[in-house]
Amino acid sequence: MSKIQPKLLINGEFRTRGQADAIPVINPCNGETLWEQPACGPDDVAEALAAARAAQASWSKVHGWERGRILRAVAAEMRARTEAIATALSLEIGRPISQAAGEVGAAIEQFEWFAGEAERLFGDVIASRQGGRLLTEHEPVGICAAFTAWNFPVNLPVRKIAPALAAGNVILVRPSEQVPMTSTLIAEACVAGGVPAGVVQLLLGRAEQVSPPIMAANEVRKISLTGSTRVGQMLMSEAAKTVKRCSMELGGHSAVVVCADSDVEAAATQCALFKFRNAGQVCIAPNRFYVEESVSERFLSKMQSEAEALVLGDSQDMATTMGPLTLASGRDKVERLIADAKEQGARLVTGGKRPEGRNSGYFLEPTVLGDVPDDAAIMSEEPFGPVAPVASFSDFDEAIERANSTPYGLAAYAFTGSQSKAEALSRGLHAGMVGINTFMIAHAEAPFGGVDHSGMGREGGREAIRDYQNTKLTHMMAV
Numbered sequence: 001m002s003k004i005q006p007k008l009l010i011n012g013e014f015r016t017r018g019q020a021d022a023i024p025v026i027n028p029c030n031g032e033t034l035w036e037q038p039a040c041g042p043d044d045v046a047e048a049l050a051a052a053r054a055a056q057a058s059w060s061k062v063h064g065w066e067r068g069r070i071l072r073a074v075a076a077e078m079r080a081r082t083e084a085i086a087t088a089l090s091l092e093i094g095r096p097i098s099q100a101a102g103e104v105g106a107a108i109e110q111f112e113w114f115a116g117e118a119e120r121l122f123g124d125v126i127a128s129r130q131g132g133r134l135l136t137e138h139e140p141v142g143i144c145a146a147f148t149a150w151n152f153p154v155n156l157p158v159r160k161i162a163p164a165l166a167a168g169n170v171i172l173v174r175p176s177e178q179v180p181m182t183s184t185l186i187a188e189a190c191v192a193g194g195v196p197a198g199v200v201q202l203l204l205g206r207a208e209q210v211s212p213p214i215m216a217a218n219e220v221r222k223i224s225l226t227g228s229t230r231v232g233q234m235l236m237s238e239a240a241k242t243v244k245r246c247s248m249e250l251g252g253h254s255a256v257v258v259c260a261d262s263d264v265e266a267a268a269t270q271c272a273l274f275k276f277r278n279a280g281q282v283c284i285a286p287n288r289f290y291v292e293e294s295v296s297e298r299f300l301s302k303m304q305s306e307a308e309a310l311v312l313g314d315s316q317d318m319a320t321t322m323g324p325l326t327l328a329s330g331r332d333k334v335e336r337l338i339a340d341a342k343e344q345g346a347r348l349v350t351g352g353k354r355p356e357g358r359n360s361g362y363f364l365e366p367t368v369l370g371d372v373p374d375d376a377a378i379m380s381e382e383p384f385g386p387v388a389p390v391a392s393f394s395d396f397d398e399a400i401e402r403a404n405s406t407p408y409g410l411a412a413y414a415f416t417g418s419q420s421k422a423e424a425l426s427r428g429l430h431a432g433m434v435g436i437n438t439f440m441i442a443h444a445e446a447p448f449g450g451v452d453h454s455g456m457g458r459e460g461g462r463e464a465i466r467d468y469q470n471t472k473l474t475h476m477m478a479v
Contacts (some may be wrong), residue, residue: 006180008204009187012045012197013050017043021109023177024381028094028324029361037180038204038302045213048201049413051212052143052170053219054248055198060140060168064118067166071115074193075108081185088181089153090315094323094362095278097316100143106444107186110460113444117465123250132477139468140168142221145214147207147235149226151281151325158184159448159459161200162226165466170199172220174210178326192424193210211235218242225249229408229453235345247457247467249449252283252410253382255403258299260292262415262437263273268299270415271388272306274368274439280334281385284411284433284441288379289390290399296392300370303388304350307366312355324362325385329360334385336444337378341369341389344376350385380406395419400428410450411441432458 007014020040024033086100088419126134146160153390164171175183187202203210214240222245229251239246275286292301313320323332351367393399413431422436432450433441457467
């Protein structure tokens with residue numbers, strides 16, 4: 001795998017060099033360089049924009065049935081490359097290889113779902129009160145741009161590529177600098193599946209050299225970001241200058257409410273599984289746990305045993321069940337939040353330090369904290385790492401209020417054995433997505449996204465493709 005070269009894709013041509021200096025990609029398991037990626041400069045971006053303009057004119061005229069056929073062919077090419085993509089993902093972000101292929105499968109589902117949506121882009125006919133007919137048609141919004149994070153390097157770009165292409169748009173993709181090889185393999189699947197030149201283009205490189213010319217280009221009519229709230233605010237400000245449409249999946253800080261009438265041990269097992277998945281580097285990860293007082297110690301005990309059963313190790317070892325954090329800065333942040341919580345009076349139940357015997361890489365033990373006060377920084381700041389802060393509650397309404405106490409609204413979860421409480425929690429928890437007795441809230445056929453500081457727009461489901469279309473009304477009078 002180390003001999004494989006990340007590539008740019010501009011106007012249908014794969015390139016191993018860009019205008020800017022190459023960027024090394026570090027293996028988070030050992031700190032060594034995996035490979036160097038070519039990096040775009042302003043001239044590369046200008047060439048990609050020119051190719052996008054030409055491709056938009058032709059791709060928008062391709063019938064939805066043909067676009068659907070191509071998307072299904074891309075899905076087949078992704079399936080054939082599953083092992084290679086999973087290996088690249090595991091090396092670049094440190095996720096255990098045993099868990100990497102699942103994300104590729106989820107991305108394939110996105111291509112397959114939106115292939116069907118491309119075939120069903122129907123408008124409406126409305127009888128006019130003034131005579132004639134009112135016709136609504138859905139047209140491509142135009143050139144799109146996607147900016148994606150590293151934590152789910154397959155699913156995040158595909159969630160943007162698939163609906164954009166299904167709706168008749170071309171798209172420029174600028175992924176995180178950490179995942180160029182994973183991104184290259186996706187681009188190769190698109191080309192092999194028959195996506196025409198200029199319809200999907202991969203612009204690797206530094207944000208400060210790639211993003212500004214894209215944001216300044218008036219012909220780019222929509223942007224989609226998966227990233228931090230801070231970056232979202234910056235891009236929205238730039239988008240306003242040319243009135244670009246925006247879809248944003250931004251930061252989250254998901255709360256979990258665990259009621260005493262739930263199956264507490266089963267809930268704790270689920271919480272540990274999803275909290276420590278991808279070393280906690282998941283936008284919809286459960287981050288703040290509010291557990292009813294009478295069962296809080298049972299919950300903590302089970303969380304502790306589940307955390308201590310995890311096997312930390314190299315991402316390529318099939319025995320590994322949790323890898324390192326992807327970035328050294330991410331580990332530093334989590335360590336700071338753990339130290340602050342302990343200073344504020346939280347109890348360290350397990351973990352909390354770098355594992356012994358691992359002097360390289362960005363490893364941190366899975367950590368559980370008990371009795372965490374609401375004023376600890378970790379209760380208001382997303383940790384994005386393997387730490388579970390647990391607080392207790394005695395009043396149901398108070399638990400919902402505390403769960404809703406941050407400006408974020410991406411996801412929220414609850415566990416209860418009462419149907420009436422389940423319905424109250426669904427209504428009361430302020431988030432774009434709520435899981436009751438489950439963490440399974442991401443589906444190709446359902447909308448995915450948040451509210452407030454967690455963003456706007458939806459990915460997945462019938463709603464997503466509308467973000468990539470304009471609606472035109474024609475009042476057609478008899479000739």
